[in-house]
Amino acid sequence: MGQVLEKVLADVVARWFRLRGDSVRFQIGTDEHGVKIQRKAQQEGLTPQQLVDRNVPNFIALYDRLGITYDAPFIRTTDKVRHWPTVQALWKKLEDAGMLEKRTYTGLYCQGCERFMTKRDLVDGKCPDHHAAPEEVSEENWFFLLEKESGWLKKLLTQEKGGYHIVPQSRAHETLSLIEQGLEDVSFSRPKSSLQWGIPVPGDEGQTMYVWCDALTNYISGLGYFTDHEEKEWWDKPAEVTHVIGKDIARFHALIWPAMLKTAGVRTPDRLLIHGFLTCDGQKMSKSIGNIVEPEEVLAKFGGNPDPLRFYLSHEIPVGNDGDFSWKRIEEIYDAVLRNNLGNLLNRVLVMLKKEGSGLRIDAKASDAEQVMQKWESYREHMDGFALHEAVKLIMEWVRLMNAGFNSAAPWTFKDDAAYRINVLSGFSEYLRHIALMLLPFAPDTAYRISKQLNVPYAEKMLAREFVITKEMKQWGSQKDWKKVGEPEILFKPLD
Ligand SMILES: [Zn+2]
Numbered sequence: 001m002g003q004v005l006e007k008v009l010a011d012v013v014a015r016w017f018r019l020r021g022d023s024v025r026f027q028i029g030t031d032e033h034g035v036k037i038q039r040k041a042q043q044e045g046l047t048p049q050q051l052v053d054r055n056v057p058n059f060i061a062l063y064d065r066l067g068i069t070y071d072a073p074f075i076r077t078t079d080k081v082r083h084w085p086t087v088q089a090l091w092k093k094l095e096d097a098g099m100l101e102k103r104t105y106t107g108l109y110c111q112g113c114e115r116f117m118t119k120r121d122l123v124d125g126k127c128p129d130h131h132a133a134p135e136e137v138s139e140e141n142w143f144f145l146l147e148k149e150s151g152w153l154k155k156l157l158t159q160e161k162g163g164y165h166i167v168p169q170s171r172a173h174e175t176l177s178l179i180e181q182g183l184e185d186v187s188f189s190r191p192k193s194s195l196q197w198g199i200p201v202p203g204d205e206g207q208t209m210y211v212w213c214d215a216l217t218n219y220i221s222g223l224g225y226f227t228d229h230e231e232k233e234w235w236d237k238p239a240e241v242t243h244v245i246g247k248d249i250a251r252f253h254a255l256i257w258p259a260m261l262k263t264a265g266v267r268t269p270d271r272l273l274i275h276g277f278l279t280c281d282g283q284k285m286s287k288s289i290g291n292i293v294e295p296e297e298v299l300a301k302f303g304g305n306p307d308p309l310r311f312y313l314s315h316e317i318p319v320g321n322d323g324d325f326s327w328k329r330i331e332e333i334y335d336a337v338l339r340n341n342l343g344n345l346l347n348r349v350l351v352m353l354k355k356e357g358s359g360l361r362i363d364a365k366a367s368d369a370e371q372v373m374q375k376w377e378s379y380r381e382h383m384d385g386f387a388l389h390e391a392v393k394l395i396m397e398w399v400r401l402m403n404a405g406f407n408s409a410a411p412w413t414f415k416d417d418a419a420y421r422i423n424v425l426s427g428f429s430e431y432l433r434h435i436a437l438m439l440l441p442f443a444p445d446t447a448y449r450i451s452k453q454l455n456v457p458y459a460e461k462m463l464a465r466e467f468v469i470t471k472e473m474k475q476w477g478s479q480k481d482w483k484k485v486g487e488p489e490i491l492f493k494p495l496d
Pocket of ligand 1: 129
């Protein structure tokens with residue numbers, strides 16, 4: 001489920017960028033090397049390659065079922081054609097720049113974290129994330145000389161223009177405090193005897209690259225950086241390069257990665273969007289507690305429709321915070337928010353309009369136009385600022401007000417005033433047209449189905465990657481060709 005939180009967050013962002021008219025390259029993949037995978041494969045009597053080849057297609061299938069609109073190729077760090085050449089070329093650049101140095105080293109290695117830890121990182125001698133004492137390891141390693149970049153990193157992470165911005169702000173403070181405490185050089189390789197499963201160090205075959213040196217490079221290996229199939233304009237030219245990651249790996253992305261890029265003469269990213277962890281009913285998900293929620297179970301609960309889960313994660317978890325998954329809560333959200341507030345309003349409006357047997361008559365009222373403009377303005381601010389939960393809140397709060405407004409307008413009580421009834425119903429259809437557009441990054445299929453039932457002219461184009469929410473679409477009453485609504489259908493079925 002942690003994976004799902006991350007991929008949905010990234011997907012909402014990617015969809016939003018596309019909807020506002022940006023060209024987007026949305027890349028995801030799997031990090032497949034390291035001691036953890038090597039040991040896991042051993043336990044299962046498989047080679048590491050067999051293990052990852054078995055698991056990765058399951059991840060890809062899940063992302064497809066969740067409606068994650070990533071761009072091909074899906075990056076696998078075991079890909080010797082696409083990934084390895086970039087990593088090895090980058091290594092040589094770090095070496096040529098004098099940023100790698102071979103040292104004999106004794107340290108405490110946490111396998112779970114895949115990194116050497118200092119005494120300062122430990123709680124009662126154990127890794128606080130993995131509740132295990134790290135192994136003492138003494139070996140010869142290549143080191144990446146990160147410490148000397150401390151001053152530059154601090155500047156990069158704090159400078160307003162051209163800097164590398166961490167979202168949300170609270171996570172930025174955590175990272176800066178790591179710099180304040182003093183950065184250490186990073187072990188960037190391990191002897192083959194302790195780590196076979198990884199990319200060999202160029203020119204030093206007895207050493208395997210540190211998994212993070214290899215994994216971080218995926219962002220540019222996916223673009224074929226330093227090879228003959230370079231598509232580097234996606235990295236070099238865009239207005240924004242954004243990474244979406246979990247809080248446990250923030251230090252690698254915020255500190256090591258930009259220093260690697262700088263050394264290699266490559267532009268640094270612009271934004272690091274950090275998400276928290278997901279608990280279940282307030283407890284950490286773990287095999288021993290037996291409270292692991294499988295995303296497939298959640299999808300199955302809603303008939304394979306990913307929107308309730310996508311909506312839940314976006315609605316319940318402020319970006320950057322830890323969040324909780326609870327079966328009870330997702331059912332409540334589904335019933336009360338999606339089914340009752342949104343689905344019923346749409347259904348009531350459409351059924352009554354059908355009964356009128358008349359076309360739409362959307363009045364050009366200044367107050368409606370003003371209200372819609374203001375909503376779009378706030379929505380765009382939240383979305384652009386990555387406060388996605390605030391945008392969802394805005395949408396659903398507006399839907400709640402619409403329900404109240406519809407009940408007080410009570411068109412069904414005006415038995416002798418068809419003009420009034422049609423007017424009110426048309427107005428609410430227009431409101432719902434805006435709601436569907438706003439929901440599009442979060443619950444794309446729902447947004448499409450609402451628009452299709454409303455019969456808005458662009459409905460069939462909404463799920464295409466080229467679809468852009470135009471200025472005109474955001475204006476009240478702008479759809480002049482929209483004359484009639486479609487067939488009402490139940491948007492969200494009651495749960496069994
Ligand atoms: Zn650990």
